Amino acid sequence: MPLIALAALAVVVPALLAFNVPPSATFLNQATALAGWGAFVLWAAARWSPVAFEGAGVGAWSALAALAVLAVASFVAPHAAGLPSSLALSSLGLIAAAAWVLFLGMTQGRSFDREATFDAFCVAMLLAGVLSLVVAVVQYFVPQWADGNWIARIATPGRAGGNLRQPNHLSSLFLWSMAALVWLHETHIERAALQSRNTPRAMTAALMAALVCGVVLTVSRTGTVCVILLAAWGVADKRLSRFSRTLLWLVPLVYVLCWVGVSDWTQAGTHPFAGESQLHKSDPSSSRFGIWANTLSLTAQHPWFGVGWGEFNFAWTLTPFPGRPGAFFDHTHNLPLQLLVELGIPLGSLVLALLAWALWKAFVACCEASAPGAVTVRTAFVMVLMMVVHSMLEYPLWYAYFLLPTAFAFGICLGGSGSAGIDAEPKTSLRALWLRRVLLIGSAGMMIGAVASLFDYMRVVAIFAPADDAAPLSTRIAEGQRSWFFAHHADYADATTADHPAESMAAFKRAPHYLLDTRLMLAWARALNERGDVERARYIADRLREFNNPQSNDFFAECDKPHKAGKPRPFQCTPSTKHFTYEDFR
Numbered sequence: 001m002p003l004i005a006l007a008a009l010a011v012v013v014p015a016l017l018a019f020n021v022p023p024s025a026t027f028l029n030q031a032t033a034l035a036g037w038g039a040f041v042l043w044a045a046a047r048w049s050p051v052a053f054e055g056a057g058v059g060a061w062s063a064l065a066a067l068a069v070l071a072v073a074s075f076v077a078p079h080a081a082g083l084p085s086s087l088a089l090s091s092l093g094l095i096a097a098a099a100w101v102l103f104l105g106m107t108q109g110r111s112f113d114r115e116a117t118f119d120a121f122c123v124a125m126l127l128a129g130v131l132s133l134v135v136a137v138v139q140y141f142v143p144q145w146a147d148g149n150w151i152a153r154i155a156t157p158g159r160a161g162g163n164l165r166q167p168n169h170l171s172s173l174f175l176w177s178m179a180a181l182v183w184l185h186e187t188h189i190e191r192a193a194l195q196s197r198n199t200p201r202a203m204t205a206a207l208m209a210a211l212v213c214g215v216v217l218t219v220s221r222t223g224t225v226c227v228i229l230l231a232a233w234g235v236a237d238k239r240l241s242r243f244s245r246t247l248l249w250l251v252p253l254v255y256v257l258c259w260v261g262v263s264d265w266t267q268a269g270t271h272p273f274a275g276e277s278q279l280h281k282s283d284p285s286s287s288r289f290g291i292w293a294n295t296l297s298l299t300a301q302h303p304w305f306g307v308g309w310g311e312f313n314f315a316w317t318l319t320p321f322p323g324r325p326g327a328f329f330d331h332t333h334n335l336p337l338q339l340l341v342e343l344g345i346p347l348g349s350l351v352l353a354l355l356a357w358a359l360w361k362a363f364v365a366c367c368e369a370s371a372p373g374a375v376t377v378r379t380a381f382v383m384v385l386m387m388v389v390h391s392m393l394e395y396p397l398w399y400a401y402f403l404l405p406t407a408f409a410f411g412i413c414l415g416g417s418g419s420a421g422i423d424a425e426p427k428t429s430l431r432a433l434w435l436r437r438v439l440l441i442g443s444a445g446m447m448i449g450a451v452a453s454l455f456d457y458m459r460v461v462a463i464f465a466p467a468d469d470a471a472p473l474s475t476r477i478a479e480g481q482r483s484w485f486f487a488h489h490a491d492y493a494d495a496t497t498a499d500h501p502a503e504s505m506a507a508f509k510r511a512p513h514y515l516l517d518t519r520l521m522l523a524w525a526r527a528l529n530e531r532g533d534v535e536r537a538r539y540i541a542d543r544l545r546e547f548n549n550p551q552s553n554d555f556f557a558e559c560d561k562p563h564k565a566g567k568p569r570p571f572q573c574t575p576s577t578k579h580f581t582y583e584d585f586r
Contacts (some may be wrong), residue, residue: 003116006043007124010036014401015128015173016135018152018163022464023489025165027457030400031450034097037404038446041104044117045439059361060106060414066354067099073309073343081308082586084510086487091310093449094400098407100442105380105411107435118376118412119187122180125405129177130207132170133214136160140217158272160217164401171223172390172402174214176383178230178251181207182244183379201243208247213258219273222393226386227255233382239374287325288333288393294321295332299341306344307582310513315341317516317543318582324546328517331398335391359388362413380412453485460489473497481507488514495520501527512585518544518551529571536585538576545572 014033020026074092077083108117138145139152139160146153152163162170181204189200215223234240234248266273298307298316307315313330332338340348362381369377387396387406396402460480462470470476473493480490491511498504501523508524521544528537544552559573 003040003043003120004123006036006040007120008127010040011121011124011401011405012128012131016131016163018135019149021461023460023492024457026399028454029164031454031457033401033404034094034453035447035450037097037101037400037408038443038450041100041439041443041446044104044108045436045443059358059365060411062354062361063102063358063410063414064099066351066358067095067102069347069351069354070309071095071099073347077309077311080305081311082513083308083310084488084513086483086485086510087310087513090453090485093453094403096442097400097446097449098403100439100446101404102407102411102414103435103442104439105408105413106415107439108412108415114373114412114415115187115376118183118380121405121408122183122379125180126177126184126207129174129180129211129214132162132164132173132177133210135162136170136214136217158266159219160214167218168220168222168390168394169396169399169402171215171218171220172226172386172396174211174218175223175226175230175386176405178208178211179379179382179386181211182240182248183375185244186241186375204243205247208251209254209258212251212254213262216255216258216262222390224255225389227251229382229386229389233378237378239378287327287329290323290325291316291329291332292334292337294324295334295337295341297321299337299345302341303345306340306342306348309342311582312338312342313515314513314585315582317512317521318540318580318585320543320546322546326547326549328515328547330515331395333394335395335397338395358410358414359384362410365413377413380409383409384413456483456485459483460486460493463490463493492520495523495527498523500530502530505531518547518549522552522555525572534571535576535578536580537571538574539578539580540585541572542576 010033013036014029017029017032020028071092074088074095077088077091078085108114135151137160139154139162140158143154145151152161152165154161155165156167159167160170161167162173164170164173185201185204189204212227215227230248230251234245234251237245240248263273294316295312298312298319301319302315312332313328316329332341336348336352339351342348343351362384366374366378366381384406387402390396390402397406460483463473463476463480466473466476471479477490477494477497481487481494483490488510491507491509492514494504495501495507495511496519505527508527512520512524521540525537525540525544528534528540541555545556555572558570563569
């Protein structure tokens with residue numbers, strides 16, 4: 001029971017937490033996930049001694065090596081690419097946490113207690129999905145009940161986003177819950193069904209249908225692809241019971257029926273359904289094709305070392321791309337492209353090769369797994385595969401509440417791929433004891449880091465959501481700029497609220513590396529112009545013009561006004577005559 005409670009802290013609470021404070025809409029969810037997984041790893045490491053790692057396969061080491069490369073890239077990014085240390089430290093912390101959770105999964109994947117650990121994980125995942133379904137139903141059918149504190153308000157009418165606030169994220173949570181439901185049915189409910197006829201099976205079928213309808217409410221195209229993946233699991237995995245396989249085969253049919261039902265119901269009522277607009281979009285990729293084309297071009301311009309870890313938005317925004325997508329993309333929405341453009345083709349290809357090899361070894365482990373643990377390894381692999389699909393269209397692994405569960409499931413798969421495997425007797429060697437200490441120290445570090453980041457975050461919250469007796473804005477900004485992890489938020493406030501942006505030039509050293517949006521580009525261009533650096537100011541104005549963002553209309557409207565003789569034209573009305581690259585603005 002304590003293990004299930006800790007799994008719920010790691011999985012359920014981050015998915016259900018609606019309350020957040022600016023500037024980040026998901027920080028508290030991620031901090032809770034980090035603390036919860038730290039507690040989960042700590043309990044597991046304290047209760048079970050890990051099996052000695054001599055028999056671990058090359059797939060396990062490949063996954064850890066890929067994370068090690070990314071950790072090194074994060075560590076050197078402030079020196080090699082100009083990434084602010086606060087962003088590099090946050091990235092490094094998440095990568096380290098993922099490595100620890102992956103390591104836990106590997107040791108538990110080779111342990112006799114694997115089923116108990118995975119059982120707690122699946123119970124928590126199913127609970128998170130069911131409770132999030134309640135939230136989704138409220139958001140869609142009675143949106144006036146969403147107060148923003150207990151139930152998040154939806155950003156797009158006709159699409160449920162849950163308390164994670166993103167429809168695609170909610171869809172992936174539902175799909176993970178369906179995979180967890182299959183595992184729980186196979187290990188618990190199917191046995192009970194043999195004794196009490198079909199009542200437990202009916203419960204499984206009802207839950208599965210409800211979760212499928214939840215995916216429909218998100219109107220997620222990624223969810224549609226993964227629904228087909230679930231059906232493929234039912235076709236391929238002949239070790240599942242006949243009932244589970246049939247249920248998985250029927251998932252696409254239930255999806256279609258739910259889609260038609262919701263669409264017909266909304267046409268007869270007053271609730272909008274975003275599904276129809278999604279089907280008839282002029283750009284079915286939602287600008288992804290455009291950003292992918294820009295990413296390939298940027299990779300071709302910097303093939304060897306890339307633009308720098310965490311620097312995609314900065315480099316892309318400050319590189320000329322006429323006809324670029326109008327949104328400010330901070331990621332490429334495709335994991336391979338993200339790694340290639342930021343790390344360069346050689347290093348990015350190395351990381352992708354390591355991950356691909358680890359994924360292949362996990363698949364081999366699924367094929368070779370013997371009963372009764374086969375369903376555990378295969379369920380974990382399906383969860384990882386769903387996140388791979390999601391990562392081809394978005395960047396879910398940049399969120400702790402997706403990264404850490406994925407690392408755990410991946411570790412479960414890879415833990416059984418070595419020569420020792422789950423059938424080996426646990427060894428109480430010095431190495432086993434050392435590995436146990438590593439897990440204990442790492443998990444304690446995760447929990448301490450989560451608590452420290454929360455206190456650190458409150459230093460910038462005071463800037464964007466001040467209390468009634470708050471200090472003056474300048475004082476709050478100065479305090480926020482001393483933050484370890486979030487100083488870039490304080491710099492953003494400093495740069496965008498100054499009457500004369502040139503007085504806050506130091507803020508432009510960090511703030512643009514997080515997200516270079518319209519407000520920040522306007523302030524930066526004006527600051528450079530005030531300092532007499534007119535050509536750079538014009539260059540930023542040229543890049544801003546490419547976005548055609550309504551927030552910059554007044555800025556460029558000055559160019560349409562009659563020009564008075566003897567008075568210089570506003571700097572933004574004349575294109576830059578010098579060629580710059582994003583590296584000139586670091």
